[in-house]
Amino acid sequence: MAQEVSEPENNPPGEGKTLNRKILSLAVPSLGSLLAEPLMVVADSAMIGHVGTTELAGLTLASSINVFIVGLCIFLVYTTTAVASRQLGAGDRRGAVKTGVDGAWLGLLVGMVIAVVLAVGAAPIVGLFGASPAVTFQGAAYLRAAAPSMVGMMLVLAGTGAMRGQLDARTPLVISLTGAIANVALNAALIFGAGLGVTGAGLGTSLASLGMGVAFGVKIIKGALGARVSLRPEFWAIFGALKGGIPLMIRTLTMQIVILATLWVAASQGEVEVAGRQIAATTWTIAANLHDAIAIATQALIGFELGRADRPAVRALIKRTSAWGIGLGIILGLVIAGTSLWWPWVFTSDPAVLEAATLALAVSAVFQPLAGIVFVFDGILIGANDTWYLALAGLVNLAVYVPALVAVWRFAGSGATGLAWLWGCYCGVFFLARLATLGRRIRQDTWMRLT
Template sequence: MEDWTVTVGQATTSARQRARRHDREIIALAVPAFGALVAEPLFVMADSAIVGHLGTPQLAGLGVAAALLATAVSVFVFLAYATTAAVSRRVGAGELGAAIRQGMDGIWLALVLGATVAGLLLAAAPALVGLFGASPAAAPHATTYLRISALGIPAMLVVLAATGVLRGLQDTRTPLYVAVGGFAANAALNLALVYGAGLGIAGSAWGTVIAQNAMAAAYLAVVVRGARRHRASLRPDPAGIRACARAGVPLLVRTLSLRAVLMTATAVAARLGDTDIAAHQIVLTLWSLLAFALDAIAIAGQAIIGRCLGAADPEGARAACRRMVQWGIASGVVLGALVVAARPLFVPLFTSDAAVRDALLPALLVVALGQPVAGVVFVLDGVLMGAGDGSYLAWAMLLVLAVFAPVALLVPHLGGGLTALWWAMTLMMTVRMTTLWLRARSGRWLVTGAVRA
């Protein structure tokens, strides 16, 4: 009996030690990642604040161009996710040189895609602005901003890929420093070029292009230094670039499906009326901000899971997954409580319209209740990305879209307004959680080795 007690005590102590080790690692990776994630939207906020003083047509033009740019760049977020998974596996296997070489393949792919998208935007800018319904006064400003900013798209995609390289190397601090530096440079350049040089909205676009290229250069300097240290080739490898593209396709499908969900929700809100679409935009903005906090844990999951599987440690991957799910649930509960408690403080910042507030408040309660579910979704999404399980994520997200779209489209006919729409969004997240949980529980994602077979 005494031996049994000692054994149980040792096992409990060992489990606690593992949990504390995972906690330290999650915090070390997630906190800087959160800072970098939040810094990125500040680019647009700074541009909006500076351009807004030029006039309403300029600000409206910026809004249209920024939406087009965000769409053009966000669909390629797989450059970060797929690269993180591939590089972290190599790190876990102890193959640092090969890890950096694989990261370079992702960066070369980013340059190819960036040059292609930039060329398309330069040629199609007026037509795209017209499709977005920009007014005659705003359209010239939107076209100017979009064409100049297109020159920065290769750098933006390089930043995504290089961020994935560093995350895979278990480094989320450098992306934080680069993001903060880029934000500061962007704000200073915008002020100098918009007002000091008198370039107007064109100055804002040039400031952002310069800042984005400076960020890409900073990332490349770090990666090149690592490549030289570990004698990894920097030359483009066509086979490696094609492999990166193939690995990214399922994640591209996943991202496009998620974008379709959000676009469907916005389209439905627009059909509900001006009051509901205004309130929806506020709720969606808050929901996206909360997602940054939860996505930081997911990024830690990508790096940790990939490394564990690369080191042929499936039990370590399972233990890390369990601990991160606990973090996701706890973070969701805290964020949900903050939404409820802080409603009287932040709602007046967004609107003074009583009708919008009336539509907004019950929808916010639905968002708050759904945060623990969102916490699990983001964590498991990151875990499966880190495992390189992109094909499953693509099919699962297509299923989620197939369930969500008809439910959301029924909202205007069945009634319930914006609150009903956000219950549909909560249903969407619950379906996502179910698909991800079933996959995580199955263990089929636990494929070990430096390269996922």
């Protein structure tokens, strides 16, 4: 592995460094790997947006389905990270490596099943949004071509969890950035060079994702051989990981329902609103991944300190990462506000879409500090593997959000103002609900379960 921790010494990573440096040593390389996927979406959206508004709307619907599925399977990252980092903190490096191997097998199996379902059912799945026939046609074309990417993406998720659990943030960075660069080149060639439009975007995503998955697989195999860990699938462990991932699947499902329901309301407002929402959502995702870099560092370090049964270190880490989350949110809010007038031009030249996106970006800027602290709190509980509470909190958050979304759907109207109300509902109501439920838990000590 790129970074090894000696088994006899059960010390925190980077002994002698300040806590800030420990956080940054994991957050900075994690940021690169996190930004790879949204940058791929930015590349797809920017290229297709200049092909046409209908094509961009279709891509929005189809890519949202892919994001939904990847989000639902994020337990492949989170469960592996939490379990492996605890094992590493307790001095069991071989156990941490084996956790990654079993996670990779599970990711491969899950990815193959998803790819078949998407390839066969692309048209009816996209049709669930109730968009116009032209938009649905474009979305189905993208989803069908991008279906094989699910095999690669599930391996990417499992591999990322395996590396992070062993406190190796560099490997995901290198593989993900390489894949993102390859995706841009492939899409440019297939969308414009081959004239394949949204189908070219889907094919480019599939090829890049499969390449990334293979790279993670090779890295996991090398690590297992080096640690003398068997590569043979242990199905009891694989299905145990799947069972252990159920609460995270519930938690993520509630979040993805929120995203898809918000998109459904945008689709009911019109084609312009869907395209404007895609620009705002893509920008929010980039910012969210910046926040998530801090959250990922928190996950790994929380798991490590809990493995060492160091309660004071856990509380110190919470205090410091919370400050990082709020501070980063303020900075991102200023950046988004300052770029909101010209950034939408990267995606489109349609005046109506530009107006809607600019106003939605202003809303995004206001709520960045709130997002920063929410992501940190989420990372704390994921690192502690407090998954059933996260599932319960997700259900509560969904119950709070749905009435607010219905009110926006009924009374906000359409156009730039309607989209602004819709986006404010997502960034404000939903994230305030998350802050309340996560903050309540973190103030207690029962989630620590020191070992």
